[in-house]
Amino acid sequence: EIVLTQSPGTLSLSPGERVTLSCRASQSISRSYVAWYQQKLGQAPRLLIFAASSRATGIPDRFSGSGSGTDFTLTISRLEPEDSAVYYCQQYVGSPFTFGPGTKVDIK
C-alpha cells in the first residue's frame, strides 16, 4: 500500500499570502495519478489538481501543483478567505487508492 504523508498538519495564514502544501509518498508514483482536493466544512471534496499539475475545470489559477517521484506540492499563490479548507492529496495508480491525512488551512 502506498502511504501518503502530508505536511504541515495545520496552517494559519493571512489573505494574500502564498502557501505550499506537501505530500510525500512511501514509494515513487507516476505523476499521472496524483490529485489534490479541497474540502470545506460540511461539503464533499472538490477536485483541484489531477495528474500532479493539471488544474480541473473552473479552478482558479492561483492553485497550482507540481512534483514527481515521491514528492508533490500544492501551491496557493495568493490566499483568499474562501480558501479556508482541508486539502487532501491522493494517488490512484496502485490499489488500494489512498489519500493523505490532509492539511488544514485556516485564514486569519
Added chain:
Amino acid sequence: QVQLQESGPGLVKPSETLSLTCSVSGGSFSTYSWSWVRQPPGKGLEWIGYMDYSGNINYNPSLKSRVTISVDTSKNQFFLSLTSVTAADTAVYYCVRQWKYWGQGTLVTVSS
C-alpha cells in the same frame, strides 16, 4: 450538468448490510470510472472500491471481503453493498465519477 445523488438508510444495525445507491444525471454513464469513498466523522477519506469504464472492479483490500459494487446502466445507477457492518463503518459515503464529480454524500450511522 453532471449530478450524483447518494441514497439509502441513514441508520443500519450492527452485523447487518449497508446498501447505498448512487443516481447519476446529466451525463453518460458507461464511459467513465466510478468509485465509492467514505469519511468517518471528523476523519479523512478512505477509498472503498472502483469500477472502470470497462466494468472491471477493484476493492480496497481492507474491505474486500465485505464489499460489493455493481451498476445498472439502464437506470444510470451505481450501487454499494457492505456486509457485517460495525460502528467503525459509520461514515459519510460518497459516490464519485472519474474523481471529478462527487455526490453530496450520505451519512450512514451503524448503531443498534
